Amino acid sequence: MKVVAFERSVQGTGASRRLRNSGKTPGIIYGGKDAVSVIELDHNALFHALRKEAFHSSILDLEIGGKAQKVLLRDYQMHPFKPLVLHIDFQRVSATEKVHMRVPLHFINADTSSAVKLQGAVVSHISTDLEVSCLPADLPEFIEVDLSKIEVGHGIHAKDITLPKGVSLVLHIEQENPVLANARIPAVKSADTEAAPSAAGAPAAEAAKDKS
Numbered sequence: 001m002k003v004v005a006f007e008r009s010v011q012g013t014g015a016s017r018r019l020r021n022s023g024k025t026p027g028i029i030y031g032g033k034d035a036v037s038v039i040e041l042d043h044n045a046l047f048h049a050l051r052k053e054a055f056h057s058s059i060l061d062l063e064i065g066g067k068a069q070k071v072l073l074r075d076y077q078m079h080p081f082k083p084l085v086l087h088i089d090f091q092r093v094s095a096t097e098k099v100h101m102r103v104p105l106h107f108i109n110a111d112t113s114s115a116v117k118l119q120g121a122v123v124s125h126i127s128t129d130l131e132v133s134c135l136p137a138d139l140p141e142f143i144e145v146d147l148s149k150i151e152v153g154h155g156i157h158a159k160d161i162t163l164p165k166g167v168s169l170v171l172h173i174e175q176e177n178p179v180l181a182n183a184r185i186p187a188v189k190s191a192d193t194e195a196a197p198s199a200a201g202a203p204a205a206e207a208a209k210d211k212s
Helices: 013-021 043-049 053-057 171-176 187-211
Strands: 002-007 024-030 037-042 060-064 067-078 085-092 099-108 122-125 129-134 143-146 155-157 179-184
Touching: 002 043, 013 024, 024 043, 037 043, 043 085, 053 099, 099 122, 129 171
Parallel strands: 002 060, 024 085, 099 143
Antiparallel strands: 002 037, 024 037, 060 067, 067 085, 099 129, 122 179, 155 179
């Protein structure tokens, strides 16, 4: 994805406020061997870009003065109650250095699992993203989590999924192996199942009582 920015010559709280009032968003670019760069971006274009999932997990081509550089979105601040981006941070990336990034999870095939089809289980998504390590060229926009074999009372863990080529879990995720999704029978459904035999047995019990 391409992002167009402009060099910002004036800094400070007052300058940033005036920048926002003119429809711009202040930001910075850091990382690599170059010094930190202060930039400004068109607010409306940035606001719509932030609504796209890929903008948060892809290598971005950030263009300043006709020259592009590879960056990652690292942080941004929103106004507490207005649809306003207050500030944004980008990090430069090198093609030869691995990056750590949180990548969105896309859950698939839950409806085809026996837990859902035959047992009426409900699948809960415990995590919506996963932190991985890879070279910038190998960074996926998302990772698919196949739920076709999920079982009731069991979860799909981080180590259970197939990662794209060149992508690995970061160390602490590897060690913790968190649950990404699980399947459980709803409490109401369980109660109905247990009550059914009792309800079926009631007429027989009443009939026996009448005979006596």
